[in-house]
Amino acid sequence: MVIVMKADATSHDIEQVEQFINTHSARAHISQGEERTIIGVIGYKHQVRREHLLTLSGVEKVIPISKPYKLVSREFKKDNTVIYLNGVAFGNGTPVVIAGPCSVESEEQILETAHIVKENGGHLLRGGAFKPRSSPYSFQGLGEEGLQHLQKAREETGLYIITEVLEAQFVPLVAEYADVLQIGARNMQNYELLKAVGRVNRPVLLKRGMSAQMTEFLMSAEYIMSEGNDRIILCERGIRTFVEYSRNTLDLNVVPAIKNISHLPIIVDPSHGTGRRDLIEPLSLASLAVGADGLMIEVHPHPEQAWSDADQTLDPASFKRLMNRIRHFTEWQEIYQKEISAGQI
């Protein structure tokens, strides 16, 4: 249920509604809009009766939400959530590019990559310090040392950093270094981890599990948001299918499908989505064409020497070309939007 308060509702009215919800074994999620306050009722809400809420002072209407996810739905919040970060915005129509190696391998490697990302117009630097690997014998990441290298790269280039956190107990440590916390595909349904990142003051990039349905994906975002963190960026990274020519199948359907029902920004990772360097550029452009708010691309100064995911990593020249194509695409899209606004299309 979502409670829409009247435009002239006082803070006392809001407190009263919150108290009413709390005393009925549920929790209130307050969202202060520009014009009015919206209150989401979460938890064991069967005891909170709509007809009772309607009698409280300052309540304009009470809308039952039909979906299992509430806070992330457009029924709860109709305008897009825009996440502002270091001069870029996820969700305002201009694509944001996150780029960097699969894993942080050394200080030199991450610094060199950071400069490549920066010089070519990338917006955020990625790099895994804690790596979820299919094999226990594969490189597991440099751990905190990797985080320190990322921090150095941030100091040198000014690029904000995004890195994965694997376990709830490491959330405070990773949050000390990272500007955005990444939840990887394998952890999309690690509910304790989702709750932990829901309680920190950092935006979260939530990757879709490789066999997760759209509703499950949104329910995982709901876990984060119900803990109080509403800065969530969704990321489609490909799902498992029967195809054998690519690592995963990028499910681009999900981008506009999610945009219809959720206010959260969603980006696409064509590196993991395809597992193939030659498919990254076309699928990046396709992602933007279906409305993705950004891209996550694996880039390495020498991909053939990368310690992980070499086959899906771009070299500097290919990254440069991709960024140019993204720029052209964005310019074309701006012209198109202007023509739509002017009624010419």
Ligand code: PEP
């Ligand atoms: C990654 O981004 O390096 C990663 C491990 O991705 P995913 O969780 O999507 O497999």
Ligand code: MN
């Ligand atoms: Mn990777």
